[in-house]
Amino acid sequence: MAEELCPSCKKGKLVSVKKEENVETKEFSCGHRTFTVRIEERILVSDSVHAIVIPSPIRLLQEAINQKDWFKGLIMSITYFEHFGINKLKEHFRSKGINIDPDKIDRLSLEEIIMVLYSCEIVDQPTYTKMIEVKKKRDKLVHQKKEAPIFEIEEGEAENLIKKAIECLKNLGAT
Numbered sequence: 117m118a119e120e121l122c123p124s125c126k127k128g129k130l131v132s133v134k135k136e137e138n139v140e141t142k143e144f145s146c147g148h149r150t151f152t153v154r155i156e157e158r159i160l161v162s163d164s165v166h167a168i169v170i171p172s173p174i175r176l177l178q179e180a181i182n183q184k185d186w187f188k189g190l191i192m193s194i195t196y197f198e199h200f201g202i203n204k205l206k207e208h209f210r211s212k213g214i215n216i217d218p219d220k221i222d223r224l225s226l227e228e229i230i231m232v233l234y235s236c237e238i239v240d241q242p243t244y245t246k247m248i249e250v251k252k253k254r255d256k257l258v259h260q261k262k263e264a265p266i267f268e269i270e271e272g273e274a275e276n277l278i279k280k281a282i283e284c285l286k287n288l289g290a291t
């Protein structure tokens with residue numbers, strides 16, 4: 117099997133994989149990390165039917181706050197912004213009879229998603245500002261190598277940002 121290399125620098129080798137409830141963290145020898153947040157879960161509801169459930173993002177973010185797991189909370193917030201933002205956009209275009217290829221919407225970057233949500237007046241200005249704020253902080257943390265002075269985020273700030281993310285997600289229809 118081919119060795120898994122760091123997607124950021126293509127040099128580091130995979131050293132560890134940690135799986136939690138819905139977040140998988142991979143560490144590479146270069147110090148970079150990657151995170152995969154699973155949003156949907158397939159469950160068997162009877163012998164033949166599968167249902168897709170989305171574990172409550174609000175609950176999972178609240179748990180991250182309780183566990184003071186700021187990093188995970190911010191990573192999850194961003195994944196949920198993407199997921200619920202894209203759903204909102206699709207719903208919006210459909211209800212307006214605007215025909216846009218859903219695949220194109222799926223390929224939007226988070227920054228684009230946030231801008232379209234705001235420009236189509238799906239979210240208000242305070243929500244827009246909060247989403248950008250959370251995204252900026254997450255980008256900064258993710259691009260920080262592990263050896264960097266431990267986790268450059270202050271506890272109060274982190275908690276505040278995740279609470280803002282929760283408010284944004286409620287506006288995007290998450291429960």
Ligand SMILES: [Zn+2]
Nearest residue numbers: 122125146148
């Ligand atoms: Zn790397």
